[in-house]
Amino acid sequence: MGITKTEVYTDEQNRLAGLCKVLGHPARIAILEKLLTTDCCSCRDFTAEIDLAQPTVSRHLRELKDAGLIAGTIEGTSVSYCIDRQRWSEVRAAINLFFDCSGPGAPLGLCVAEASVSPQPQPLRNRRCS
Amino acid sequence: MGITKTEVYTDEQNRLAGLCKVLGHPARIAILEKLLTTDCCSCRDFTAEIDLAQPTVSRHLRELKDAGLIAGTIEGTSVSYCIDRQRWSEVRAAINLFFDCSGPGAPLGLCVAEASVSPQPQPLRNRRCS
DNA sequence: GCAATTCATAGTAATATTGCTATATTTGCA
DNA sequence: TGCAAATATAGCAATATTACTATGAATTGC
Numbered sequence: 001m002g003i004t005k006t007e008v009y010t011d012e013q014n015r016l017a018g019l020c021k022v023l024g025h026p027a028r029i030a031i032l033e034k035l036l037t038t039d040c041c042s043c044r045d046f047t048a049e050i051d052l053a054q055p056t057v058s059r060h061l062r063e064l065k066d067a068g069l070i071a072g073t074i075e076g077t078s079v080s081y082c083i084d085r086q087r088w089s090e091v092r093a094a095i096n097l098f099f100d101c102s103g104p105g106a107p108l109g110l111c112v113a114e115a116s117v118s119p120q121p122q123p124l125r126n127r128r129c130s
Numbered sequence: 131m132g133i134t135k136t137e138v139y140t141d142e143q144n145r146l147a148g149l150c151k152v153l154g155h156p157a158r159i160a161i162l163e164k165l166l167t168t169d170c171c172s173c174r175d176f177t178a179e180i181d182l183a184q185p186t187v188s189r190h191l192r193e194l195k196d197a198g199l200i201a202g203t204i205e206g207t208s209v210s211y212c213i214d215r216q217r218w219s220e221v222r223a224a225i226n227l228f229f230d231c232s233g234p235g236a237p238l239g240l241c242v243a244e245a246s247v248s249p250q251p252q253p254l255r256n257r258r259c260s
Numbered sequence: 261g262c263a264a265t266t267c268a269t270a271g272t273a274a275t276a277t278t279g280c281t282a283t284a285t286t287t288g289c290a
Numbered sequence: 291t292g293c294a295a296a297t298a299t300a301g302c303a304a305t306a307t308t309a310c311t312a313t314g315a316a317t318t319g320c
Contacts, residue, residue, distance in 0.1 A: 002275030009156035017156040024151030026139035092229040099222040133303030206265045
């Protein structure tokens with residue numbers, strides 16, 4: 001059906017999956033990769049590098065923004081995007097916890113709960129680049 | 131179009147995105163969560179827990195198997211699934227490298243290359259649970 | 261051999277995703 | 291004010307994904 005039965009899972013499972021889903025497109029990986037090494041970029045910069053139409057890049061940026069992974073600051077006619085560093089390490093920690101929750105000591109069903117990420121940790125649009 | 135222009139990206143970007151995509155569904159998170167804490171489970175076990183039809187669970191298991199994250203061993207009429215631990219830590223390392231490749235010292239475009247995962251590291255079907 | 265159990269596959273329908281073109285919006289500047 | 295540049299949104303078409311029912315294949319136990 002194309003529709004996911006989210007009501008069947010815990011909030012933590014849905015959130016973690018949602019984050020991974022956002023990372024599950026090479027364009028968004030490429031955008032994040034560039035941002036991780038250059039601090040701030042405009043939509044135009046990405047469009048020049050990625051060989052996608054500008055609206056398509058804009059769409060990917062919005063998904064990253066909605067996930068809280070990046071923030072955009074309006075600067076004149078362009079928008080400067082940057083990684084939300086706090087959210088970034090939060091997500092990294094959550095994913096690490098999920099990956100590490102193996103071994104005999106881990107109580108059943110706790111790993112994803114511990115690896116939870118807050119759903120909307122920041123104002124999502126036009127937050128100032130730090 | 132629903133189709134991703136994979137030819138526009140590097141192999142590493144496509145592979146990392148592909149892995150995240152597999153993790154981008156709560157049913158697969160739930161399956162992995164259970165496997166991480168109980169070692170081996172059959173398809174029936176998952177079906178009993180997740181409130182999806184058995185063929186739907188089977189499909190999710192196949193995607194995890196195709197990604198190399200889990201392996202299945204036929205045992206009588208059932209199939210015992212388990213985490214592929216080696217692949218698991220390989221993927222974790224790749225994702226960590228991607229998340230960590232920030233900072234001023236990281237050369238542009240290297241983070242995802244370093245975070246690369248081999249495309250098909252194991253025989254994918256019916257590998258023995260370790 | 262035959263029924264029961266377990267899992268996988270085929271086929272289908274509905275929704276989601278991707279990427280495009282065209283257009284609106286916003287800002288800067290002459 | 292009016293034009294140009296940069297980005298976002300609307301709308302569309304094509305493919306992907308999800309989940310179902312029905313069915314097939316493999317194995318066990320009688």
